[in-house]
Amino acid sequence: MLPMATIRDVAKLAGVSVSTVSRVLNGGVVSPDTEARVNAAMKTLNYRPNRLAQGLVRQKTMIIGLIIPDITNPFFPAVARGVEDAAGAREYGVLLCNADWDEAKERFYLRRLEEQRVDGLVFAGPKLSTSVLAELPVPVVLIDRSYEGMDTVWTDNFDGARQAVSHLVSQGCSRIAHIAGPDSSPSARERLKGYQHALRECGREEDWVYIQEGDFREQSGYRAMKTLLALRRPPDGVFAANDLMAVGALRALEEAGVRVPGEVALIGFDGIALTEATRPRLSTVVQPAYELGRRAAELLFRRLEGDASPPEEVLLAAELAVRESSRRR
Amino acid sequence: MLPMATIRDVAKLAGVSVSTVSRVLNGGVVSPDTEARVNAAMKTLNYRPNRLAQGLVRQKTMIIGLIIPDITNPFFPAVARGVEDAAGAREYGVLLCNADWDEAKERFYLRRLEEQRVDGLVFAGPKLSTSVLAELPVPVVLIDRSYEGMDTVWTDNFDGARQAVSHLVSQGCSRIAHIAGPDSSPSARERLKGYQHALRECGREEDWVYIQEGDFREQSGYRAMKTLLALRRPPDGVFAANDLMAVGALRALEEAGVRVPGEVALIGFDGIALTEATRPRLSTVVQPAYELGRRAAELLFRRLEGDASPPEEVLLAAELAVRESSRRR
DNA sequence: ATGAAAGCGCTAACAT
DNA sequence: ATGTTAGCGCTTTCAT
Numbered sequence: 001m002l003p004m005a006t007i008r009d010v011a012k013l014a015g016v017s018v019s020t021v022s023r024v025l026n027g028g029v030v031s032p033d034t035e036a037r038v039n040a041a042m043k044t045l046n047y048r049p050n051r052l053a054q055g056l057v058r059q060k061t062m063i064i065g066l067i068i069p070d071i072t073n074p075f076f077p078a079v080a081r082g083v084e085d086a087a088g089a090r091e092y093g094v095l096l097c098n099a100d101w102d103e104a105k106e107r108f109y110l111r112r113l114e115e116q117r118v119d120g121l122v123f124a125g126p127k128l129s130t131s132v133l134a135e136l137p138v139p140v141v142l143i144d145r146s147y148e149g150m151d152t153v154w155t156d157n158f159d160g161a162r163q164a165v166s167h168l169v170s171q172g173c174s175r176i177a178h179i180a181g182p183d184s185s186p187s188a189r190e191r192l193k194g195y196q197h198a199l200r201e202c203g204r205e206e207d208w209v210y211i212q213e214g215d216f217r218e219q220s221g222y223r224a225m226k227t228l229l230a231l232r233r234p235p236d237g238v239f240a241a242n243d244l245m246a247v248g249a250l251r252a253l254e255e256a257g258v259r260v261p262g263e264v265a266l267i268g269f270d271g272i273a274l275t276e277a278t279r280p281r282l283s284t285v286v287q288p289a290y291e292l293g294r295r296a297a298e299l300l301f302r303r304l305e306g307d308a309s310p311p312e313e314v315l316l317a318a319e320l321a322v323r324e325s326s327r328r329r
Numbered sequence: 330m331l332p333m334a335t336i337r338d339v340a341k342l343a344g345v346s347v348s349t350v351s352r353v354l355n356g357g358v359v360s361p362d363t364e365a366r367v368n369a370a371m372k373t374l375n376y377r378p379n380r381l382a383q384g385l386v387r388q389k390t391m392i393i394g395l396i397i398p399d400i401t402n403p404f405f406p407a408v409a410r411g412v413e414d415a416a417g418a419r420e421y422g423v424l425l426c427n428a429d430w431d432e433a434k435e436r437f438y439l440r441r442l443e444e445q446r447v448d449g450l451v452f453a454g455p456k457l458s459t460s461v462l463a464e465l466p467v468p469v470v471l472i473d474r475s476y477e478g479m480d481t482v483w484t485d486n487f488d489g490a491r492q493a494v495s496h497l498v499s500q501g502c503s504r505i506a507h508i509a510g511p512d513s514s515p516s517a518r519e520r521l522k523g524y525q526h527a528l529r530e531c532g533r534e535e536d537w538v539y540i541q542e543g544d545f546r547e548q549s550g551y552r553a554m555k556t557l558l559a560l561r562r563p564p565d566g567v568f569a570a571n572d573l574m575a576v577g578a579l580r581a582l583e584e585a586g587v588r589v590p591g592e593v594a595l596i597g598f599d600g601i602a603l604t605e606a607t608r609p610r611l612s613t614v615v616q617p618a619y620e621l622g623r624r625a626a627e628l629l630f631r632r633l634e635g636d637a638s639p640p641e642e643v644l645l646a647a648e649l650a651v652r653e654s655s656r657r658r
Numbered sequence: 659a660t661g662a663a664a665g666c667g668c669t670a671a672c673a674t
Numbered sequence: 675a676t677g678t679t680a681g682c683g684c685t686t687t688c689a690t
Contacts, residue, residue: 004466006667017677022669048443052384053667056682072406081401084427096425098413115377137333247606277576279608335683346661351685382683385666
């Protein structure tokens with residue numbers, strides 16, 4: 001538990017100057033003989049270079065920030081893991097922040113990360129005005145939300161939703177409902193648009209009456225489905241804007257004794273593990289969550305390495321996974 | 330995107346010395362008048378104190394490390410969230426590391442965190458020898474594994490397992506199997522012991538022949554259950570050492586057309602969200618994952634505040650959640 | 659109440 | 675090939 005050795009201690013023990021030690025640390029020219037002595041000294045002192053001090057002079061901390069809404073939400077662990085793997089490979093650390101879909105918290109953590117002088121930032125919070133993000137003194141990559149002039153990586157939510165609805169149509173559904181996400185979420189809005197577009201394409205705008213807004217949580221899917229079932233002519237196909245709400249809808253269906261997919265075909269969005277555990281297994285539009293995180297971090301590192309090309313918008317494909325809850329034929 | 334203002338810039342603009350600025354920053358004695366001028370200067374320069382520089386002189390970084398096996402494993406997000414909440418409340422940041430149950434990675438990240446001069450560490454990796462952890466120059470709190478002389482917080486795995494088995498007995502099971510976790514996991518070993526103990530208590534050691542070892546993953550639970558079903562006299566009750574393996578077992582049971590809980594009663598361990606999505610819903614022993622993380626972090630902060638009392642072992646209770654997969658009467 | 663100056667542990671010119 | 679030195683941005687005595 002003694003104070004950690006400094007570069008000075010190493011220098012003294014090895015009988016050289018601190019700059020020589022710094023050189024062996026950072027790969028400068030050093031005679032093999034001194035290098036050996038320095039390394040020996042480092043070992044006996046169990047020396048660890050101080051990243052704070054390095055950061056202060058080099059003006060980089062080798063830390064990036066990651067702001068997400070909530071790591072306990074099943075969509076984000078894979079995102080975080082993707083970011084961490086990309087960072088770890090480059091000797092970067094990741095500072096994790098849970099902002100709870102709360103603008104004040106997003107702001108709070110942003111400030112903290114500024115004070116920490118993180119070298120860059122992956123931001124997956126939906127609330128904070130993008131203009132404040134654009135003014136940050138470090139590169140930022142957005143996840144799941146675009147903004148003119150900033151780097152973004154996101155899933156093609158519009159197309160994913162379109163695929164889901166087309167699939168329901170192909171299964172013979174004639175009244176297709178949508179349990180939408182909160183209007184404040186950019187990706188929820190895209191999914192809603194994709195739903196509307198797909199129906200318009202086959203001349204069925206009248207189904208739009210079956211739109212219910214939820215908040216991405218299981219309970220809201222349950223309630224929305226209850227509402228839909230109480231209609232005079234209930235839908236026979238339901239596209240939920242995320243899996244959690246789809247699971248809630250499934251529960252409502254089950255309680256009402258409605259056969260799935262027989263009477264109502266159901267599909268979700270995200271591709272979380274839960275979808276494989278339900279019976280029937282839940283069809284879903286799989287988001288490449290890990291890739292989302294990894295690509296975002298990799299784009300960030302390209303910026304950190306000096307790439308000054310115009311802002312990129314990386315659009316990752318969503319993939320339809322047809323399982324039991326929507327398969328009728 | 331201009332370089333961030335320093336304390337010097339603030340001092341100059343406010344017409345005072347840097348030490349005065351530092352005083353208003355840290356609550357020293359300053360005349361109301363100068364304080365106002367300094368604050369104004371900070372605001373116009375959008376000044377953010379540099380935590381690196383502060384850390385270098387104060388010898389603390391306000392960062393703690395968190396080493397876990399894998400954030401995408403459904404048990405850990407809640408743990409991480411607990412740690413983060415406790416840390417955030419004290420203005421600390423959390424550096425997240427995924428060590429993948431891999432000793433080399435645990436070692437690697439440990440080194441990284443040392444270099445980062447984190448003020449302390451919550452360690453949930455199962456592999457690394459505890460003696461190296463005990464020698465760290467900063468306080469460490471272990472999760473889910475105890476070690477003589479170190480702070481630990483963990484779930485009462487032994488008692489949780491005992492509860493699970495007693496419950497199966499009470500449901501009339503006469504041949505109770507255990508799908509164990511890997512022997513390398515301390516908590517898996519405790520659960521196995523709890524299973525054995527409970528059976529011994531009612532004189533049924535003979536059931537021990539029904540022990541199958543898995544690796545905590547879904548697939549291994551599936552395979553273990555297959556093996557058990559192939560037996561001449563298969564078990565009529567199964568306690569899986571975690572929920573993921575229980576889900577796998579459930580799948581095997583379903584494929585074999587075995588009624589659950591009618592012919593085989595099943596119970597898992599952990600209390601992950603998946604257990605509510607299966608049909609039948611999976612009974613389980615709920616671990617207080619969030620609390621595990623929160624308490625670990627809080628114990629760590631007590632140490633950081635100078636508490637030098639003897640090492641603590643915090644044992645959190647596991648709670649039996651009886652759902653459909655094991656309820657027979 | 660305020661300022662001057664030393665130093666936290668390191669890197670990066672600049673010398674030699 | 676190696677050493678000397680001036681900072682990086684801050685806190686903290688010690689003066690005044």
